[in-house]
Amino acid sequence: MTEWYARIAPSLPDWAGGTVLAVTVAVLAVLIALAIHAIAFRLLFKVVKASRSEADNIVLRRLARPTRYALVALALVLVGREIPALATVWERIAGFVMPALIGWIALTLVHALVKTLKLRNDIEMEDNLRARSAQTRLTIFNRLATFLIVFVTVGLMLLSVPGVRDIGVTLMASAGLAALAVGAAAQPALKALISGVQLALTEPIRIGDAVIIGGEWGWIEEIRTTYVVVKVWDERRLVVPTNKFLEEIFQNWTKTTAQLLGTVYLYVDPATELEPIRARFFDLVEDNARWDRRVRHMQVTDLTRDAIEVRLLMTAKDSPTLYDLRCDIREALIQWIAAEMPEALVRGRVISVGEDGKALGPPSARALALMEAGSGG
Known part of the structure; x- marks a missing residue:
């Protein structure tokens, strides 16, 4: 050539x-x-x-x-x-x-x-x-x-x-001094890198897990070697150091399965008949497409002087669906109780006691009229 x-x-x-x-x-x-x-x-x-x-x-x-x-x-x-x-x-x-x-x-x-x-x-x-x-x-x-x-x-x-x-x-x-200097300077980076490897091996969190950390509830959106991005329910992002998930306590709602059990609490008057509320709750859950047909249950979990605490249990396939299901059931039951069972709404009571120490009955219409006239009403 x-x-x-x-x-x-x-x-x-x-x-x-x-x-x-x-x-x-x-x-x-x-x-x-x-x-x-x-x-x-x-x-x-x-x-x-x-x-x-x-x-x-x-x-x-x-x-x-x-x-x-x-x-x-x-x-x-x-x-x-x-x-x-x-x-x-x-x-x-x-x-x-x-x-x-x-x-x-x-x-x-x-x-x-x-x-x-x-x-x-x-x-x-x-x-x-x-x-x-x-x-x-x-x-x-x-x-x-x-x-x-x-x-x-x-x-x-x-x-x-x-x-x-x-x-x-x-x-x-001069590798001795150099190794000490580099080790001291790179300690945070190496710690974060090792934490990333530990996350991959032990899996305390996974992509898509529903977690509560630092008082915030959200989903694991991204996992990097030095930090984790948590998507909060209101579209904010929390950037959390990787080692925080290994050294501090946090809640993982989907560690073993994506299916979740959720609760709704109602407070009704102690004299309320509970069976109609239970029947209505079952009907609402069955008619809701977000229910995964696993658990639906109603229990009385507490009793105070003025109210009964009723806990409603329901399940859904994942955390976003469960949140929407709970909101649906809570709203529907409140509206139904207000329309069909207003007597179930929690109210305050005043009991009059006579001179003999016995409770008096409700005041008559005449007594109420005299009380109203005396108050200038």
């Missing part, structure tokens, strides 16, 4: 001819590599399109970009064996380019793998405990793997710089 180029450009100096030749060959190699990549991936996309699995499409789409640049780098390596000038330039940048490409491809494969596994664990189903557990572990694994791949890739790229390598050797000579 060099002799062919020398025949068509005899007037150019040797250095100029070598440079133009290297650039020309490099451009041709890049164009050929891009053409091969485009043809190959077009055929692969046609094959994957015929498949019903979404995982194949995800992997292929994510690998398209990094493999394109990897194929370009391979083409430059192959032509560099024949063109000395191109080989010299490539040797200077290969220490940066190759680790970056390998790290990019590894990162892409990890993200594609996590994405495909998440598709197989749908948390939209009713009994989604296993799916939420799998998604939580996949999310934390994805974060840790991303951190390790980026860390190793940057380290390999820096090692290709002679000055940085010499600095590393010098630092190793």
